[in-house]
Amino acid sequence: MFDLATIMQILWTSVATSSYYVLFALSFALALKVNKVFNFTQAAVMSVAFYTAYGCVQLLDWPAFIALPLALVAALVLSWFIEVFGFSILRERKVEMLFVFIFTFMVSQLTVYLISLAFGTWSHTIFQSMFWPVTLVGPIAISGWDIPALVVAFGSAAILFAFLRFSRWGQFMVAVSDNPDLAELYGIEKRKVYLLTILIAGALAAIGMFLYGMRAQVQPRTSLDLMLFATVATIIGGIGNLFGALIAAVGLAVIQNASILFISSEWQAFLVYAILFATIIFLPGGLRMPKFGTRFETKTREISLAEETPSAPPSTRAE
Amino acid sequence: MSAVLEIDGVNKSFGGIRVAHDVTLALSGGKVLGLIGPNGAGKTSLFNLVCGIVKPDSGTVRLNGQVLDGMKPYERARLGLSRTWQHIRLMSSLTVLDNLIVGARDYPGENLARVLFSVGSTNAAARRNAEKARDILARCGLEDTADKTLSDLPYGRQKLVGVARAMMNDASCLLLDEPMAGVEGQSYATMQKVVREAAAAGVAVGVVEHNVAFIRDLCDEGVFMFSGRILARGTVEGLISDPRLTELYFGT
């Protein structure tokens, strides 16, 4: 059972499934890094992306090249709506974190119920079949989904990192994540940066959901569990460290797939919660992972840490 | 007079930046010591290190001879260490009076069992604390603000409330972080009086301040900090007239 071929197969499947976990984790980590919110509305965006795609493909019989872009647009519209009529108003009112949390939590729950009402609580996939042709490469079975999914996921990740590093607006996002007030003094429009971040996060989550929905079944609640996975990856990766979240997502995918060998199937769902608590107890600050960022970014953070209140992760309260 | 607060060889760096570089400093009872230096010199960081909000990489802090290393902020405060904040940090949902009461040295109301089962003694302590708070407010010229909240007060008076709250602790060492920034007029004079009275009562006072006039009027002595080091210690007059230090302060 533990022969090399099995282990190789599990590793390959882990890497393949990590494709969507990486996108969910990057989406969650990005909103936390720049907008300083635990963006649980991500689950709503994920659900809307999936169900729009499902509805267009299966109920309306539209081709995928129309359905998927349309679903992406739906996810972006919802993200825009959430930012403009939700987050930005709460930010303006300077409400406590508590109310921001209630908002995000309630939006994610509301979506679950709305979708249950519209589509029922059964499982669906985007396409009729979720089985993909398999090619054997040596002892490893590679499904037709694997390679495209990896290309899409890591391609998106690469574009995101390049965007943050080299584009003007990407640098604005990094600046706002470091010190929003200072960024504003330099003439960066915070509101636009926050909106852009939420839109990018929404797009990442939606793409991840397309990958997921082509290979696995989705219920109205699925996105909540997937998002919890992203939350765990974000914490393990170290809050504010996108690259760390990416690595952690891959690691979690490996653990989850390898657990098939050790844990019976009914306890599989329990694994993510066990990892969550283990993380909080043993790795509260996250793993110290390498960071992609400009020198300027790290420097300013240290100075602001040194001069102002140094208590751990992001804004527990807005002053 | 013997040292109340002793900082001995404290080092701290965040990543590559050293905010405390082998800092050794003693504060004596009854004296006011001013910390001078440009922004980013590590003055506030030194306060955070002393109060236990930031853990030093090495070095020792003692209060009245007792080693504080490894203690949490609240444990240090209970031993008689009190501080104010650059951004005041008053509790916005409490009245001024309640802000002071919650900082009292003896606060049995913190213990849920005592609140529920020893009502008489907690109420007695509450009354004592309220009386003491009113007394301190009176000394700070804030009698009229007892039932007001933070947002009712101008900035200068908020700063005074911050100092008044720090005095509820009967501290033997009081650290004031920019008490005069944004303070004008009547509050300015009151602040000076209050700090002087505290020192006269034997408290060791440390002040971080950019207002040179205030430092000169108030401090018995000063130290000059630059990029985490203490470069000089002496009379305030001597420090601010030293051309090299002035250059460091305004230069670069």
Add this chain to the structure above:
Amino acid sequence: MEYLYIVMISLGIYVILASSFNFVIGEAGLISIAHPAFFATGAYVSAIAALRYGVPIPLAMLLAVVVTFLVSVIISLPALRVSGDYLMIASIGFQLGLIELLKNLAITGGAGGLSGIPSFLVPQIGNGGYAAVVWACAIAVVLVLRYITRSDYGRAMSAMRDDELAFASLGRNPMWVKLWVIGLASAIAGFAGALYAHFFRFMEPDQFDVLQSAALLTMVVVGGMRTSLGPVVGAVLLQILPQAITFLNLPPSVLGPLQGILFTGLVLGFMFFRPRGIVRMDPVWKGALQDAPASGGTHVRGA
């Protein structure tokens, strides 16, 4: 009449839950959604002790309270050591994870639930008597929590909620305050669970799922956070509304989501249009001693 008693009993239990939840999330400002999980812990501990081990019911209920207290403290301690954000995440994990656990364990009856739980007091005093007992407990809980929030402890809780770092630097121990708040409120939720289990005599894991978190949050926010009466008003209102919907005779596949939409929609509406709830919250903490003539209390402040 019997139907009315049953509604009254579940109403009383929700008053207990909403009030104790407000104590954690409103008064102490600790972000946690795991209150239904603690409710479930109490219900299952008491039910299993009585059903499977023959423990006398009053003792089983006491055990439920103690176990819930300990579980809540053990779950919260590692998260609180880091920050409030971690408590929020740990609570989500515990809320979702516990339901998963209850569905998989043999001793809890799995997803099918636990039935035949021995009933308590009802054979002697009837449903009406039990309703009176539940409401007496509910009123006691509301009054005790009101007493605590208006005592010196409440002042400390408000201060900690406002600025934890400043609070600690004044010599107060925030960790201790948080653990007691969570422990006490969770123990109360556990007690409510025991009251529930020995009356309804059947329960399944899905009854305690995250929909209940949303429902309790709604009761607190809509009723009026940081008030003692608000959660009571919220609980009554939000118990009656879904009851009213059940009269529409909708199929359960529609009814469940519809109730969820009602809860979450209400909370979002209130958050943006009436953030201080039906019983308006006072942004300034007031203690019991201050009610005395001493201060006129002329606080004029925006939210």
